[in-house]
Amino acid sequence: MNPLELARARPGEAFTVTFDGRPVTALPGQTVAAALWAAGVTAWRSTRGAGRPRGVFCGIGVCFDCLVTVNGRANQRACLIPVHPGDVIRTQEGTGR
Amino acid sequence: MTERAHLAVVGAGPAGLAGALAAADRGVRVTLVDAAEQAGGQFYRQPARALGARRPEALHHQWRTWERLRDGVDRHIAAGRITHLTDHHVWCVERKPGRAEHGQDPIVAPESGSFTVHALRGSAQEEGVAVRADAVLLATGGYERVLPFPGWTLPGVVTAGGAQAMLKGGLVLPGRTVVVAGTGPLLLPVATGLAAAGARVAALVESADPRALLRRAPAFAAEPGKLAEGAWYAGKLLRHGVRTLSRHIVVEAHGTDRLEAVTIATVDRSGRIRPGSARRIPCDTLAVGHGMLPHTDLAETLGCTLSEADRTAVRVDDEQRTDVPEVWAAGETTGIGGAALARAEGHIAGRSIAARLCGTAPDPRSWAAAARARTRLRTFFTALEAAYAPPAGWVERLTDDTVVCRCEEVTAGAVRTAAGSLGACDLRTVKLLTRAGMGWCQGRMCAPAVAGLTGCPLTAGRRPFARPVPLGVLAGLPDD
Ligand SMILES: Cc1cc2nc3c(=O)[nH]c(=O)nc-3n(C[C@H](O)[C@H](O)[C@H](O)COP(=O)(O)OP(=O)(O)OC[C@H]3O[C@@H](n4cnc5c(N)ncnc54)[C@H](O)[C@@H]3O)c2cc1C
Ligand code: FES
Numbered sequence: 001m002n003p004l005e006l007a008r009a010r011p012g013e014a015f016t017v018t019f020d021g022r023p024v025t026a027l028p029g030q031t032v033a034a035a036l037w038a039a040g041v042t043a044w045r046s047t048r049g050a051g052r053p054r055g056v057f058c059g060i061g062v063c064f065d066c067l068v069t070v071n072g073r074a075n076q077r078a079c080l081i082p083v084h085p086g087d088v089i090r091t092q093e094g095t096g097r
Numbered sequence: 098m099t100e101r102a103h104l105a106v107v108g109a110g111p112a113g114l115a116g117a118l119a120a121a122d123r124g125v126r127v128t129l130v131d132a133a134e135q136a137g138g139q140f141y142r143q144p145a146r147a148l149g150a151r152r153p154e155a156l157h158h159q160w161r162t163w164e165r166l167r168d169g170v171d172r173h174i175a176a177g178r179i180t181h182l183t184d185h186h187v188w189c190v191e192r193k194p195g196r197a198e199h200g201q202d203p204i205v206a207p208e209s210g211s212f213t214v215h216a217l218r219g220s221a222q223e224e225g226v227a228v229r230a231d232a233v234l235l236a237t238g239g240y241e242r243v244l245p246f247p248g249w250t251l252p253g254v255v256t257a258g259g260a261q262a263m264l265k266g267g268l269v270l271p272g273r274t275v276v277v278a279g280t281g282p283l284l285l286p287v288a289t290g291l292a293a294a295g296a297r298v299a300a301l302v303e304s305a306d307p308r309a310l311l312r313r314a315p316a317f318a319a320e321p322g323k324l325a326e327g328a329w330y331a332g333k334l335l336r337h338g339v340r341t342l343s344r345h346i347v348v349e350a351h352g353t354d355r356l357e358a359v360t361i362a363t364v365d366r367s368g369r370i371r372p373g374s375a376r377r378i379p380c381d382t383l384a385v386g387h388g389m390l391p392h393t394d395l396a397e398t399l400g401c402t403l404s405e406a407d408r409t410a411v412r413v414d415d416e417q418r419t420d421v422p423e424v425w426a427a428g429e430t431t432g433i434g435g436a437a438l439a440r441a442e443g444h445i446a447g448r449s450i451a452a453r454l455c456g457t458a459p460d461p462r463s464w465a466a467a468a469r470a471r472t473r474l475r476t477f478f479t480a481l482e483a484a485y486a487p488p489a490g491w492v493e494r495l496t497d498d499t500v501v502c503r504c505e506e507v508t509a510g511a512v513r514t515a516a517g518s519l520g521a522c523d524l525r526t527v528k529l530l531t532r533a534g535m536g537w538c539q540g541r542m543c544a545p546a547v548a549g550l551t552g553c554p555l556t557a558g559r560r561p562f563a564r565p566v567p568l569g570v571l572a573g574l575p576d577d
Contacts, residue, residue, distance in 0.1 A: 001295040003268040007150035029145030034267025042271065042355055043252035049506040053354050055252040056271070057503070057542075059259025060139070061132065062240045064537035065503055073221075079263070080132075081220040082145075 015085035019044070026083045033059075033066055033078035036089070044068045044078060048094040068092050104450055105130060105214045105230035107187050107395060110138015112428025112439035112446075113236030114166045119447025120234075121173040125454055128228050129170075129179055130216055132186045136170065137163070138238055139258065140436040142265040156265050156290060158326070159436070166440075185216035185226060188564040190233055190395050192421065211423070215574075217564065225570035232423040232454055233399075234446050235411065236439075237392040239429035243279070244387045244491050245509070245546050247499050248350025248359075257287040257386035270296050272381035276359050278302035278347045279386045281485045282435075285330035287384055292337035299378050301334065301341045302361050304488035316480035320473055322437075346488050348375060350383055359383055368490020387487045389433045390545070394563040399424055404432070408556045415468070416459065417446035425450055433482070438474035441467040492549045501550065502543040504536020509550055516551035523553050537565070 004011070012028040019041060026035035033056050036044060043053035045067050057065035059079050066078040071088050074096025083089075104120050106113045109131035117127045129136070135143045141163045144150040154160035173179035191213045214228040241256040243249065253272060255263075257279060260271050275296045277288040280303055288301045310317070317324060334341060344363055348370065351358045363374035393403060396411040401419040404412040410432040413419055417427045427446040428439035444467045452459035461468065495501075497510030515521045515530040524540070524547055527533055533547050534540030539560045540547075548555035 001293070003156075003264055003270060003294040004148075006152075006155045006294050007144055007148075007268055008152040008155075009144065009268055010149040010151065012147045012149065027148060029147030030267045030269070034263055034269045037263065037267070037269045037271055047506055052250060052506075053252050054250065054503075056255055056259060056263065057243075058240060058256050059262040060240065062538060063503065063542050067537070079259075082134075 017083055017085070017087040017089055019089045020091055024089075026087075030083050031079055032068060032070060032076070032081050032083045032087070032089060035083045036078065043091075044089070045092045046094065051094075067096070069096050103128070103230045104232045104234060104454070105190075105212060105228050106234045106236060107131075107190065107214065108138065108236035108238055108428065108430075109133065109136040109181065110236060110238050110428060110439060111140055111166070111436040112238070112430075112443035113138070113234065114170055115440040115443030116234045116236060116425070116427055116447040116450070117179055117443075118166065118169045118173070119444050120451045121178045121447075123448065123451035125178075125451050127173070127179045128214075128230065129181045130185045130187055130214060130228060131181070131183060134183050136167065136181065136183075138439075139262065140439075141166075142262055144266060144268055148268055150268065155293070158286060162440075182216070182218075182226070182228070184220065185218055186222055186564050187214055187216045187395060188562045188566045189215045190235075190399055191215065192399055192424075217566065217570065222564070223567050223570070225573060232425065232450055234443075234450060235396050235401075235419075235424065235426040235430055236428045236443060237395060237430045238439075239389040239391045239433055240541065241283070241386045242388050242390050242545050243385055243542070244487055244549070245495060245499055245501050245543075246347060246349060246491075247496055248352065248356075249385070250500050250503055251350050251352045251356045252354070253352065253356030253381055254350050254383045254385060257284055257384040258389075260382070260384040261287045261290055264290055264294055270294055270382075271384070273297060274299055274380045275382040275384055276300050276302060276347070276361075276378055276380045277384045278359070278361070280304045280487060281386060281388045282327070282481060283386055283389070285327065285334070287386075288339055289330050289333040289337065291384065292334070292339055296382070298337065298339045299380050300361070301339055302345045302347060303341065303343045304346045304364065305485045306344050306366070309484040313480040313484055316476055320477040323477055346370075346491075347383065347385065348494070351377075356381055356383055364488055364490065366489070368488055368493070370494075388482070388485060389429065390541075391430045391432060392563075393430060394560050396424075396426060396430065397560075398563070401426065408554065415461065416449035417442055418449065423453075432475070432478075434474055434478040438471060438478065441470040441474065445471065495546075495550065501546045502531075502533035502536065502540075504538050504542070505532040505534075507531045507533040507543070509546075512547055512550045516553070521551065521553075524548060524551075524556060527551055527553065
């Protein structure tokens with residue numbers, strides 16, 4: 001069983017995005033974080049101070065731990081923004097600027 | 098009622114939906130503003146439409162109640178009485194001072210339409226939108242409290258509710274082997290949800306002592322529906338073969354770049370780890386939570402008083418009115434108590450609003466059933482909160498090098514120094530000395546830990562805005 005089967009989901013057609021240059025398959029409707037989780041990726045940011053990896057923590061837009069760079073724009077909350085075909089997702093280093 | 102009577106509801110969870118429904122049923126025009134793509138809030142979070150879930154109820158509890166709420170709201174939307182603004186992130190609610198307050202004309206009541214709800218539209222959150230209203234219902238819910246421990250910043254460590262939210266909304270799992278840990282009733286739906294969706298839940302680690310629950314049995318017995326819910330989850334856990342360990346805590350999360358295992362141990366009543374009880378469980382995910390905290394930022398910017406008992410929830414009267422005229426609050430923003438309580442409070446608020454906007458005093462007898470439910474559920478949750486208090490001794494177990502403020506990477510040692518040799522005795526001073534709470538999340542994540550470490554009271558954060566706002570949006574506001 002997986003979540004899609006459990007909810008008997010018939011998602012729209014899957015598409016490809018890239019994460020740090022490698023192709024990742026995503027489903028329409030998913031957030032960037034959900035697409036990365038589905039691809040087995042759990043970290044996409046390194047902290048400003050110690051350079052430690054981070055990913056989703058609160059999952060609802062409160063903690064800002066999941067910041068990521070999408071199509072050149074830094075500081076996007078991966079748990080909130082929807083993923084789009086062709087998105088170029090990059091690990092955000094520090095403040096991303 | 099005048100044609101213009103117009104209510105803005107912030108939050109489309111159980112509280113906001115019940116409030117919008119009750120008010121619209123009585124002729125009030127409602128604008129429902131919520132950050133999510135669909136109504137439902139946390140409890141009734143829906144899978145994204147494009148995922149085409151034909152059986153979303155498989156991830157939910159009390160689906161029938163949801164259907165009733167949703168259908169009711171949909172009917173009003175179709176009739177034009179409710180407007181639902183999805184994907185709108187409210188960063189501030191502004192109240193134009195009434196003329197009476199300016200002292201110019203003490204007889205004239207504050208003008209109608211005296212609130213402006215400022216939101217950022219869309220996921221990019223760069224476009225400002227303003228909604229004018231005569232009254233506001235704040236139903237912004239709450240967020241999870243996680244107390245720090247070594248390793249809690251590793252990828253793979255997520256909040257229990259966050260794992261649940263990602264599962265319900267995106268139909269994804271954080272990993273294959275999960276430990277669900279912490280304390281509180283939320284851990285039950287999270288563990289059962291993850292297990293049903295195919296994760297191996299290696300253990301549910303609850304720090305509370307079952308005897309603490311038993312001692313409060315009379316309070317719980319008064320709420321048979323809730324007991325049945327608990328039993329239902331327990332049965333599910335059993336069926337999925339999930340081990341439940343009580344009086345256990347996660348001592349440490351291990352891994353270099355991501356979570357690989359956790360160490361759990363038994364604690365005695367004073368919070369000491371029982372010698373020899375530590376055990377390592379390999380896992381790629383830890384879903385952890387220690388209860389919830391109310392979202393109060395919008396209420397605070399409006400000047401609403403927070404409750405005296407704990408300074409973290411919005412204070413309301415029997416009608417769910419805050420102490421700011423024409424501002425109501427319902428659901429977990431007024432104190433944590435689950436979806437049923439949120440619905441009851443929303444219902445009462447909606448009825449009160451409809452009457453008050455009409456200029457009449459509402460008759461509390463008309464919501465007697467909801468008021469009884471509210472009283473019962475509040476009593477129930479007060480007992481629950483006492484039984485599921487964070488584990489004793491968590492502060493002492495926090496090593497000096499553990500990061501406490503995740504945004505600014507401030508360690509427990511730095512916070513201890515600020516409170517010790519530097520003498521800081523409130524959260525603001527600790528923040529100025531250490532930067533704990535100064536980052537992106539504005540202290541939402543670290544405030545409970547900083548309060549625990551320093552002995553400072555946990556006060557709400559006094560954030561200027563509920564969300565970060567682009568300067569362009571601020572610059573574009575009309576000045577009146
Ligand atoms: C992540 C998470 C998951 C949870 N999952 C469960 C569960 O599975 N089972 C369970 O029994 N309980 C769960 N809970 C507990 C849950 O909070 C309550 O049971 C219930 O949903 C509370 O209802 P509410 O209406 O008060 O608030 P909520 O349901 O939290 O609704 C609040 C709404 O306000 C919106 N909002 C908040 N701030 C803003 C803003 N500034 N601008 C615009 N919109 C805003 C949010 O998007 C949300 O839709 C969860 C809590 C959290 C934090
Ligand atoms: S995970 Fe907390 S903001 Fe995205």
